[in-house]
Amino acid sequence: MTKRIPYWHVDAFADRIFTGNQAAVMLLDVWLDDSTLQAIGAENAFAETAFVVPASDGGKAYALRWFTPSIEVDLCGHATLAAGHVLLSLHPDREAVRFATRRSGVLEVRRLGSGYELALPAIPVGPGQWPEAVAAMGMRQRELWRSPKGYTLLLLADASEVERLAPDFPALAVLGNETFIATAPGIDTDIVSRVFVPGAGIDEDSVTGAAHAVLTPFWAARLGRERFSAFQASARGGLLDCRLDGARVWLGGGCVTVVEGGFGL
Numbered sequence: 001m002t003k004r005i006p007y008w009h010v011d012a013f014a015d016r017i018f019t020g021n022q023a024a025v026m027l028l029d030v031w032l033d034d035s036t037l038q039a040i041g042a043e044n045a046f047a048e049t050a051f052v053v054p055a056s057d058g059g060k061a062y063a064l065r066w067f068t069p070s071i072e073v074d075l076c077g078h079a080t081l082a083a084g085h086v087l088l089s090l091h092p093d094r095e096a097v098r099f100a101t102r103r104s105g106v107l108e109v110r111r112l113g114s115g116y117e118l119a120l121p122a123i124p125v126g127p128g129q130w131p132e133a134v135a136a137m138g139m140r141q142r143e144l145w146r147s148p149k150g151y152t153l154l155l156l157a158d159a160s161e162v163e164r165l166a167p168d169f170p171a172l173a174v175l176g177n178e179t180f181i182a183t184a185p186g187i188d189t190d191i192v193s194r195v196f197v198p199g200a201g202i203d204e205d206s207v208t209g210a211a212h213a214v215l216t217p218f219w220a221a222r223l224g225r226e227r228f229s230a231f232q233a234s235a236r237g238g239l240l241d242c243r244l245d246g247a248r249v250w251l252g253g254g255c256v257t258v259v260e261g262g263f264g265l
Contacts, residue, residue: 002265003264003265004262004263004264004265005026005027005028005262005263005264005265006026006027006262006263007024007025007026007259007260007261007262007263008024008025008026008082008086008257008259008260009022009023009024009046009257009258009259009260010022010023010024010025010082010085010086010255010256010257010258011255011256011258012078012079012081012082012085012207012209012253012255013078013081013207013209013232013238013239013240013251013253013254013255014207014238014253014254014255014256015115015239015254015256016256017256017258018236019236019237019238020078020206020207020236020237020238020253020254020255020256021047021078021205021206021207021208021236021238022046022047022206022258023046023047023048023049023050023076023078023079023082023083024044024046024048024049024050024079025049025050025052025079025082025083025086026040026049026050026051026052026263027052027053027086028051028052028053029053029054030053031051031053031063032051032265034072036265037049037051037065037067037072038067038071038072040067040263040265041067041068041069041070042069042070044069045069046069047068047078047079047202047205047206048066048067048068048073048076048078048079049066049067049068049079050064050065050066050076050079050080050082050083051064051065051066051067052064052083052086052087052099055100060098061097061098061099061100061106062083062087062097062098062099062100063099063100063101064080064083064099064100064101064107065101065102066079066080068197068200068201068202069201070200070201071177071200071201073200074103074104074149074150075101075103075104075120075121075149075210075213076209076210077118077120077208077209077210077211077212077213077251078206078207078208078209080099080107080109080118080120080209081109081116081118081209081251081253081255082255083097083099083109084097084099084108084109084110084116084118085109085116085255085257086257087109088109088111088116089257095110095111096108096109096110096111097109097110104120104121105121107119107120112252114254115252115253115254115255116252116253116254116255117250117251117252118209118250118251118252118253119245119248119249119250120209120210120212120213120248120249120251121213121247121248121249122213122216122217122244122246122247122248122249123147123149123151123210123213123214123217124147124217125145125146125147125151125153125214125218126145126146126147127143127144127145128144128145128146128152129144130144130146130152132171132175133152133154133172133175133178133180134154135168135171136167136168136171136172136175137154137165137167137168137172137180137182137196138165138166138167138168139154139156139165142154142155142156143155145218147214150177150178150179151178151179151181151210151211151214152178152179152180152181153181153183153214153215153218154180154181154182154183155183155184156182156183156184157184158184158185159184159185159186159187159192159233161184162182162183162184162192162193162194162233163192163194163233165182165194167180167196167198169196169198169203170198172196172198172199173198173199174199175199176199177197177199177200178197178199179195179196179197179208179210179211179214180195180196180197181193181194181195181208181211181214181215182194182195182196183215183218183219186229186230186231188231189228189229189230189231189239190219190223190228190229190230191215191219191228191229191230191231192230192231192232192233193211193212193215193230193231193232193233194232194233194234195208195211195232195234204234204235205232205234206232206234206235206236206237206238207232207234207236207237207238207240207253208232209240209251211232212230212240212242212249212251213249213251215230215242216242216243216244216249216251217244217249219242220242220244226243226244226245227241227242227243227244228242229241229242230242238253239253240252240253241253
């Protein structure tokens, strides 16, 4: 071991340990080669590892990339929130932090009460048909919407139907690196969802910020208001406050640091 990389394990969109979505956050001086970043993502074995490098503007922004155990992804919300939590904890004098990403523009995390608010680009979807996806999700024909950015949304009747879903993960994985979102009106929250990404090595994601960048404009139009509450009904579960702000989505939630240490390389 010749290098020790600062490392945090964070539960994002969580107000206590063992809830929300787990992310690793690693602060680098400079970028490592892609094969090493991918190997670290596989070693961490979380849905996402966020790698952060100081940018060239004196620390006002950071470069950010995300790796699952299998691939690099274009956008990850919960690991961005986790990275913002780490940096704002290290710099208590700052109110916000900005991230320059390769494929999703500039993202922002800012303090909001005892938690945070995360800005992501709103992702619109349009009506579509994909019988193979509907069948692999274990459904009969449903209303389906798609985005060319790799998101498929299926509207179900109610929260209980979302909770009962039992997708065929190998069949979904064959369909490629697509994020499949099942959603319905909620019970204790305005909406409920579950999210599946087996093509990226994540059968079911715990709490998915990027999926709520799709869900927020979708449900804002149906609810007739720009702000609403959401619950992702995974085994760990997570609550989000969703707000549509023009071309951006703001997602509110907390973070809990579980482990802080160093990754030996």
